Structures are given as structure tokens and as C-alpha cells.
Amino acid sequence: MIRELEQYREVAPKGTIDFLQRLSEQVQGKRFLQISAVRYGGGMAEILRRLVPVMKAMGIEARWEVIAGTQEFTDVTRRIADGLQGRTETITDEMYQIYLDVTARNAKALDLDADLVFIHDPQPAALIEHRKGGKWVWRCHLDAGQPHRPVWSLFRRHVLKYDAAIFSLPGFAQRLPIPKFMIYPSIDPLTEKNRELSRAEIWEVLDRFGIAKGKPMLLQVARFDRYKDQLGTIRAYRMAKKHHNCQLVLAGSGVLHDPEGEAVLAEVQQAAGNDPDIHILQLPPEADREINALQRGASIVVQKALKEGFGVVVSEAMWKGKPVIGGTAGGVSTQIVNEATGFIVHSVEGVTFRIRYLLSNPSVMTRMGAMAKEHVRRNFLITRHLSDYLTMLKLLCPD
Amino acid sequence: MSYTETTFRFIGCSEIQEILGKQAEDERQLAELLEEVPLDSVYFHTHSYFLRTRFIERTYPNDFAQWVGEQVRDHVLAERLSVLDPFDFQSLETLREELFSIIDDHLSGMATVPRAGLGSSFYFSRSRILEVPTGVEARTLREFRDAISEVDVSAVYFHVFEAHLRLRREENDFSAWIRGSLKLPELADRMRALNPYLGSLERLRSSLLTMCDEYLAKSDQA
Structure with missing residues (x-):
């Protein structure tokens, strides 16, 4: 053995x-x-x-x-x-x-x-x-x-x-x-970023960032980069928010010594305004457990980048049993099985529509999340x- | 309980995708390239599609139909390519000819050639398959059932899909062994009649298990 x-x-x-x-x-x-x-x-x-x-x-x-x-x-x-x-x-x-x-x-x-x-x-x-x-x-x-x-x-x-x-x-x-x-x-399912977490571990992280536990949470994990289109995600959240009392978490790595990242972060902060339900988190590169807990605490994960590499963060979220709404850039659409493990969308409105659909149908969210996990188990x-x-x-x- | 001296040895397989560097942007190019790519590529996009569809079933049962349906959004051609059953063809060459013929016929009735959106090309690839003896063996139907339940699902692919091309006959490795060694023609007929192109590998595994369980339950009652 x-x-x-x-x-x-x-x-x-x-x-x-x-x-x-x-x-x-x-x-x-x-x-x-x-x-x-x-x-x-x-x-x-x-x-x-x-x-x-x-x-x-x-x-x-x-x-x-x-x-x-x-x-x-x-x-x-x-x-x-x-x-x-x-x-x-x-x-x-x-x-x-x-x-x-x-x-x-x-x-x-x-x-x-x-x-x-x-x-x-x-x-x-x-x-x-x-x-x-x-x-x-x-x-x-x-x-x-x-x-x-x-x-x-x-x-x-x-x-x-x-x-x-x-x-x-x-x-x-x-x-x-x-x-x-x-x-x-x-992805490695046994690392700190992907291992199983207890509810207490997840809640500790959510509490630390001031994220409400009972409210549906939309999550995007991506560095602050124009191609990751956090502004588009905020627009999608705002349209969905008219129908569902949800919150949005935008988690990315810090932008120290990165002028472009700083500029994007400033734009994202400005777009978020004073909305207490938008949480913008700058995390250090070693924040694997925090990312893990955020993904496990999320209801829906959004990865609608305008330009993307393979985007293995999609598989990370799917492994945690979450439906992912993603775009067609890079490897995102390779990982999502459209309408089975999540949705492939082509516009901000598409993101909103699918968020609303999933939040209105929690059983679909659960079923898609379970399928997503099995899909990753066999492929990623x-x-x-x-x-x-x-x-x-x-x-x-x-x- | 049927017992045989002829042991069934389960063989799994691993596939590596080789990119051929040929890509189609529209249906005409798809047809033209289909004619010139190696037969291994036809195999990759039809038969071994199922080795990559282990759990979740896609809308269409081969890469060509999937691309035409999802990227070109030509649902008529996607459906025509879907209904084609690779089990009906004894060789990859005849399968290729039929695929080409369907696309060509479809295009002859079109005023313009349907094309995929930007960045959604069809990339031709081919299979490099490695056979891997799993060490799992069966000499009785009960052992066979248990092995099917536990073995890597690529073994189901190897003994059903791959066997079809290897043996060039309707029998798959499982039905051939059950018929020839266990002398259970009724069960063998049922397994032979399974069409693997209408579901995922896990669904196929599940169907095989159900057949074994039903037969074993009947034998126990008798």
C-alpha cells in the first residue's frame, strides 16, 4: 500500500x-x-x-x-x-x-x-x-x-x-x-484550500470579514484586474438585489506595488459605494483557508472574466458543491457543464438572470452543486x- | 452459481489527447478537415468521447454534434449527427464517410455556411490510449458483479466501447465471456443489446450491475 x-x-x-x-x-x-x-x-x-x-x-x-x-x-x-x-x-x-x-x-x-x-x-x-x-x-x-x-x-x-x-x-x-x-x-482536494472545513471553521472566517451568515452570498474570487470584470459582477448583483436580499463578496489578492491593480480596486470600491452588502476583501497569497471558507460559505460563485487562463478557481468552487456562473473566456466553459453544474453566460444580464433563477430555486442550486462536485471528482x-x-x-x- | 476456469481479467485504459493543430471555424471547414485527419481523430471525437463523459451526460453524444449544437447553434445538423450510432459501423473509415456525408448533405441545402462564434473553433485531436491491466479478475458471475462495481470505470469503456472496434462484431468483452465461459446466453444477450452510446460510463456501469443483480436474484430463487 x-x-x-x-x-x-x-x-x-x-x-x-x-x-x-x-x-x-x-x-x-x-x-x-x-x-x-x-x-x-x-x-x-x-x-x-x-x-x-x-x-x-x-x-x-x-x-x-x-x-x-x-x-x-x-x-x-x-x-x-x-x-x-x-x-x-x-x-x-x-x-x-x-x-x-x-x-x-x-x-x-x-x-x-x-x-x-x-x-x-x-x-x-x-x-x-x-x-x-x-x-x-x-x-x-x-x-x-x-x-x-x-x-x-x-x-x-x-x-x-x-x-x-x-x-x-x-x-x-x-x-x-x-x-x-x-x-x-x-486541484488537490487535500490542501488547505480545498480540504473539508467544519461549520465552525467556515463561520469563523465569515465572522472575521463581517459577512452575514443567513443571507445568500454571491462570490467572485479573482485578483483585481480589469479582465476579471468585478465591475460587471457588481452590476449583475445590483440587478439581482432588487429581487433577492443577497450579498456580494469580491475576494482578491492584495494590490501592493501593482499600480494597475490599485486602479482597478479603487474603481471597484467606488462602484460598491456604501452598500453594506458588498464586501471587498484583499487577501494575502497564503490565505488558502479563507478562500476555502468563502467558497464553502457561498451560495453561488460567479467567474465571468473577460479574459482568463484555465481558471482552476472554477473547479475549486465546484469541488465545494457550488453552482458556478461563468463566461466563455479561457477554460471556464471547459469546466462548467452548462445547465448541469452551473451556467455559461455571455453578458452581465445573463449573470443576473441565472443568479435570480438559482436563488428562486434552491433545490436546483443544491442539485447543480452536487453534480459539480462529482464532475470535478472525475475530471479535475x-x-x-x-x-x-x-x-x-x-x-x-x-x- | 456458474463457475469457469476461464478467468475474466479487467483491463482499464488511460487516454492522452494529442492536439493536431487543425481547427474549423465553420461547418464547411469541419467537413473538409474531417476528410483529412487521421482515423485516430475520428475515434477521439466519437468513441472515446465517452471516456471523457464518465458521469454527466452532455446534450449530444459526440464532439462534432456537441460543437455544431453548442457553438454553431445549428441544431438541425447537431441532431442529425447525434442520431448516428457508431456501433452501426464496423470501421472508423465508414464512420468518417457517414459523418462527412451528413455534413455535406446538410450544407448543400444552406445558403450560407454556419460558423461558430469568435474563439469557439473546433480543435481536432486524436487519442493516445494506454491499456492498463487492473489486476481485478472474476471467475463467477458474483465475482464479476463485484468487480464491475469496484473497478475503475475506464475498464467498462475498454471492454464495451473499445471491444467493439477491436473485435469488429456486436459482442462486447463482457457478453462474450458470459456467453462463452459462464454459459449464460440469456444474460449475455441482454448485455450485448446494451447501447453504450446513450448515456455516461457510470450509467453503463449501473445498467450492467442491475442486469447481474437481477440474474443472481432469479438464480437464488430458483
Whole structure:
């Protein structure tokens, strides 16, 4: 029995844990290396922190290395990441040389020898120039569907040297002559952000933020960013409020040192005015339990961003048995099964209509929430992610 | 209780989606690309659609119909593509021909080509399937019933959907074993008659369990 895996038996679909054990027997002893820019922060790091120990316990020689960089390197890679996501960026020859030099230093310091190497996101991608063998796969967690062309042209030369690339959605990929695979992100149901909470734990958080417990609560969890359209959510809430005595919670990370975020937050605060039923919360990055409690305390979760990545926050809310009203941007509509686990909408009015419908039909809300949880159990949990990674290991590195 | 020396070994499967880099914006492109993509892609968007529809049933039973119905909002074509039963086709090539023919025929009566909204393209993909022996075995109907109840649901997919293409006959692995090894033709006929394309994998599992339970209850009474 593999203890690290067994802890998921209660939450994974029937038969999954035994299936994963059998699948792992096909890749025993394989050396599987993950390389990323950070060990903490972001969904990718959260998942790797759990996946790598589980794979080790399953008999795979799994390792996870993190590259070291300078402030200049971080600045350049941020520009590359932003450029890949469509922002107009300039990468000068000098900047590019910094990227290559720091990568070369990392290549010397790291043991790159493995059967399968997954390079996560653009920061460590140039390590491909120093490959020592094995299969190399670029795992892109970004939406690179419409990149700033000059940045993509510069970066593409590295990607072409990989054996394959993985994207989170087909629409996030670029035309490439190497095989391209699709793997959805996932959530870990046992982390602080997703574990079961007692009613007392949920109420403690709601009390702390002054949120009424008996009143239906609409929730949006997103950083303060124009694309997340908190203003649209406030408009939808206002229209619904005429018919239902509800409250709105807009929870996002802090905006310190982020001028754009500060401006958006100011606009959101101004739009909220003196309405005591609108709660605007700036939470620190480590506020996982607070997010968990807010999602569990919510009646309906709204994620109608104008532009979105995969938006795994949708799966987090669904895992807590909540119907989600979401837009069509990014991966939101991939996670919601329209009219079964929530609603896919196309306008602020659409959000209002569905809020009113759900608040008028509590039994539908309960049924959709239950379906949402089961849908996530089978499609967006870390156990499915583990199966995908082991399958890739077997398919790319056969005996 | 029927007993056999021939053990049924449950095999599950894991699928990875390979993106082909071909995308359709309208129904004409859908038809044209359908003609040129590898057969693995036809398999991915029809048969293995059910491997990804384990619990919640979608409005339409394959990716083509789902896209045409939800993104293009051409409900007539979506319905015509839905009624097509992949079990009626012995090969993926003939299935592809029929899909193409339905779209082509539909377009011949249209003044303009219906297209999807911005950013809602159809992305062609193909399946990379890995077979995984689960280690679960059965030698009696009771053991079979219990195994069906507990095994990863991908095994239900493998022995029913995948078997159809592998064996190129109407029998699936379950009905073939129950008929050949347990010598229970009546139960085997019922299992063979199951149409897996009209529900989710979990619903299929549930139907199989009901059939076993009913047969076992009848045997106990007798």
C-alpha cells in the first residue's frame, strides 16, 4: 500500500487508486524530472509539491528542480511570459543574452539526466540547449494562443528542440512541428484550500470579514484586474438585489506595488459605494483557508472574466458543491457543464438572470452543486493529473 | 452459481489527447478537415468521447454534434449527427464517410455556411490510449458483479466501447465471456443489446450491475 496515494482513496472516483497503482507498475524505476522557476506560489507549484512525492512513493525516480535567477533574469522572463500571453513586449539582444547566460549557469548546476524531463513555462525553457538525453517536454501553463509575435518568434526556436509540448487547452497552443498534447490543470482536494472545513471553521472566517451568515452570498474570487470584470459582477448583483436580499463578496489578492491593480480596486470600491452588502476583501497569497471558507460559505460563485487562463478557481468552487456562473473566456466553459453544474453566460444580464433563477430555486442550486462536485471528482482532481503524467511517461519512454 | 476456469481479467485504459493543430471555424471547414485527419481523430471525437463523459451526460453524444449544437447553434445538423450510432459501423473509415456525408448533405441545402462564434473553433485531436491491466479478475458471475462495481470505470469503456472496434462484431468483452465461459446466453444477450452510446460510463456501469443483480436474484430463487 502506498500511503501517499492511499490518502486520496476517499475522495477519488471508485477504482482510481488501484488503477493508478497498476499504471505505475508500467513505469517503475523511470527517471522523471520536473523543472520550474518557483517552488511556491501558483497552481503548478501546488500540484507538483504533491505529485512528486506521490510518484516517488510509487517507485518512480521523480525529482523536482527549481532554477536560480537574478533580478534581471526574472524581469526578462516576466517579459517573455507576458509576451507569450499577448502583451506587447520588447526583448533586446542584451536581455536575451541575460536569459541565455543564467540558463547556462543553471544547466551547469542542475542534474539534467532523466528519462523524461518536463520543463514548466518559459523561465527554464532554454535549458533544452543543454539537454543530456532522455525525452524533453515543454509544459506550457500559459495561454499562448495569441502571443506577441516578435516574442514568440524568439522563444519558438527553443520550443522546436523539444520532443513534445503540453498545453492546458487546445486554444492555448501555437502551430508547432512537434507533437502537442493537452492536459488540464487540476486541484488537490487535500490542501488547505480545498480540504473539508467544519461549520465552525467556515463561520469563523465569515465572522472575521463581517459577512452575514443567513443571507445568500454571491462570490467572485479573482485578483483585481480589469479582465476579471468585478465591475460587471457588481452590476449583475445590483440587478439581482432588487429581487433577492443577497450579498456580494469580491475576494482578491492584495494590490501592493501593482499600480494597475490599485486602479482597478479603487474603481471597484467606488462602484460598491456604501452598500453594506458588498464586501471587498484583499487577501494575502497564503490565505488558502479563507478562500476555502468563502467558497464553502457561498451560495453561488460567479467567474465571468473577460479574459482568463484555465481558471482552476472554477473547479475549486465546484469541488465545494457550488453552482458556478461563468463566461466563455479561457477554460471556464471547459469546466462548467452548462445547465448541469452551473451556467455559461455571455453578458452581465445573463449573470443576473441565472443568479435570480438559482436563488428562486434552491433545490436546483443544491442539485447543480452536487453534480459539480462529482464532475470535478472525475475530471479535475490531482489523481487524474497523476494518471496523465504516468501515461505520458509510459507513452514517451516505452521500455 | 456458474463457475469457469476461464478467468475474466479487467483491463482499464488511460487516454492522452494529442492536439493536431487543425481547427474549423465553420461547418464547411469541419467537413473538409474531417476528410483529412487521421482515423485516430475520428475515434477521439466519437468513441472515446465517452471516456471523457464518465458521469454527466452532455446534450449530444459526440464532439462534432456537441460543437455544431453548442457553438454553431445549428441544431438541425447537431441532431442529425447525434442520431448516428457508431456501433452501426464496423470501421472508423465508414464512420468518417457517414459523418462527412451528413455534413455535406446538410450544407448543400444552406445558403450560407454556419460558423461558430469568435474563439469557439473546433480543435481536432486524436487519442493516445494506454491499456492498463487492473489486476481485478472474476471467475463467477458474483465475482464479476463485484468487480464491475469496484473497478475503475475506464475498464467498462475498454471492454464495451473499445471491444467493439477491436473485435469488429456486436459482442462486447463482457457478453462474450458470459456467453462463452459462464454459459449464460440469456444474460449475455441482454448485455450485448446494451447501447453504450446513450448515456455516461457510470450509467453503463449501473445498467450492467442491475442486469447481474437481477440474474443472481432469479438464480437464488430458483
